[in-house]
Amino acid sequence: MAMPLLEVRDLRTHFELEDGVVKAVDGVDLTVSRGRTLAVVGESGCGKSVTARSILRLVERPARIVGGEVLLYGDESAGDPEDLLAAKDRRLRQVRWADIAMVFQEPMASLSLVHTIGDQIVEAIRLHENVSKAVARERAIEFLGRVGIPDPNRRVDSYPFELSGGMRQRAMIAMALSCRPRLLIADEPTTALDVTTQAQILDLLQDLQEEFGMAIMLITHDLGVAAQVADEVAVMYLGEVVEHGPATSVLTKPKHPYTQALVRSVPRLGQRGQDRLAAVRGSVPPPYERPSGCRFHPRCDAFMAGKCDEIVPVRVRTDDIDVACLLYGEGER
Numbered sequence: 001m002a003m004p005l006l007e008v009r010d011l012r013t014h015f016e017l018e019d020g021v022v023k024a025v026d027g028v029d030l031t032v033s034r035g036r037t038l039a040v041v042g043e044s045g046c047g048k049s050v051t052a053r054s055i056l057r058l059v060e061r062p063a064r065i066v067g068g069e070v071l072l073y074g075d076e077s078a079g080d081p082e083d084l085l086a087a088k089d090r091r092l093r094q095v096r097w098a099d100i101a102m103v104f105q106e107p108m109a110s111l112s113l114v115h116t117i118g119d120q121i122v123e124a125i126r127l128h129e130n131v132s133k134a135v136a137r138e139r140a141i142e143f144l145g146r147v148g149i150p151d152p153n154r155r156v157d158s159y160p161f162e163l164s165g166g167m168r169q170r171a172m173i174a175m176a177l178s179c180r181p182r183l184l185i186a187d188e189p190t191t192a193l194d195v196t197t198q199a200q201i202l203d204l205l206q207d208l209q210e211e212f213g214m215a216i217m218l219i220t221h222d223l224g225v226a227a228q229v230a231d232e233v234a235v236m237y238l239g240e241v242v243e244h245g246p247a248t249s250v251l252t253k254p255k256h257p258y259t260q261a262l263v264r265s266v267p268r269l270g271q272r273g274q275d276r277l278a279a280v281r282g283s284v285p286p287p288y289e290r291p292s293g294c295r296f297h298p299r300c301d302a303f304m305a306g307k308c309d310e311i312v313p314v315r316v317r318t319d320d321i322d323v324a325c326l327l328y329g330e331g332e333r
């Protein structure tokens with residue numbers, strides 16, 4: 001069994017809006033193991049990004065983390081983990097970048113427009129490492145080169161707007177990696193990129209993972225990407241994780257009808273040219289309305305009336321997968 005590095009337990013992040021409360025993240029449980037890659041998948045709006053931001057407490061009003069634990073384990077196998085949700089602000093600033101670095105879905109939102117790429121990377125490194133500016137700059141150049149930015153000696157002095165979208169995304173990744181975090185959280189790091197660049201970046205992440213023993217939490221709506229890089233997969237639906245297990249099991253023998261529908265909707269390799277398969281039937285319900293019982297029941301092919309619409313499934317272990325579905329276990333009324 002792999003050792004856990006990060007355990008998220010019953011995380012709840014709600015948006016308190018005038019018209020009501022949007023429970024964007026509502027009971028998320030997931031585990032990232034040391035040195036491994038967890039892919040977090042699910043349809044748009046299911047709470048993947050809010051979960052990622054909540055781990056580092058980077059949510060702003062009207063969002064509020066209303067419950068749960070984010071347990072970060074230390075380097076030694078012994079010792080209790082620390083709950084980042086209970087940590088002091090000062091401690092959290094140390095954890096960001098040094099232990100957990102994050103690549104956001106929108107690189108422009110997280111890079112400063114008025115500073116060069118190099119200055120931003122140098123600052124991130126020096127925030128938690130006692131190295132000179134010159135040393136930090138050398139490392140910035142090194143990592144810009146490693147993420148495939150041509151002519152890094154010159155590019156280090158570019159401003160974000162001088163770079164293409166793909167180069168900006170690489171610069172963000174270089175910034176995260178140059179801090180040598182124990183965990184990299186990457187939110188759709190390759191979605192905006194063309195297929196070739198996407199493949200390069202994914203390869204790079206895997207190389208660096210091997211080199212540094214870094215764990216990766218990769219958020220993606222692309223099950224093909226998950227299949228390519230993940231050791232474990234967590235499937236989210238409406239603010240919770242409904243299925244969690246080894247990637248090979250979840251992506252080839254999924255238990256939850258939602259995951260089964262997601263997997264069916266991916267055109268198989270070698271079947272290109274065929275009609276696109278249907279996506280999951282129906283659509284994600286509006287944010288204020290959470291279905292009773294199992295949140296997926298209105299869209300589920302295996303719906304059992306009087307059961308799935310009334311009983312909230314609890315996660316149970318089935319083979320090597322944890323799944324929240326009444327086909328496999330009991331729930332709570």
Ligand SMILES: Nc1ncnc2c1ncn2[C@@H]1O[C@H](COP(=O)(O)OP(=O)(O)OP(=O)(O)O)[C@@H](O)[C@H]1O
Pocket residue numbers: 015022024042043044045046047048049050051105221287
């Ligand atoms: N600023 C906001 N104000 C109100 N609600 C929000 C806000 N941002 C997110 N939400 C709510 O949180 C839910 C989850 O959003 P989140 O961005 O985590 O989804 P996601 O899984 O990352 O989707 P995508 O795949 O499109 O990136 C959304 O459905 C939305 O209802």
Ligand SMILES: [Mg+2]
Pocket residue numbers: 048049050105187
């Ligand atoms: Mg998102």
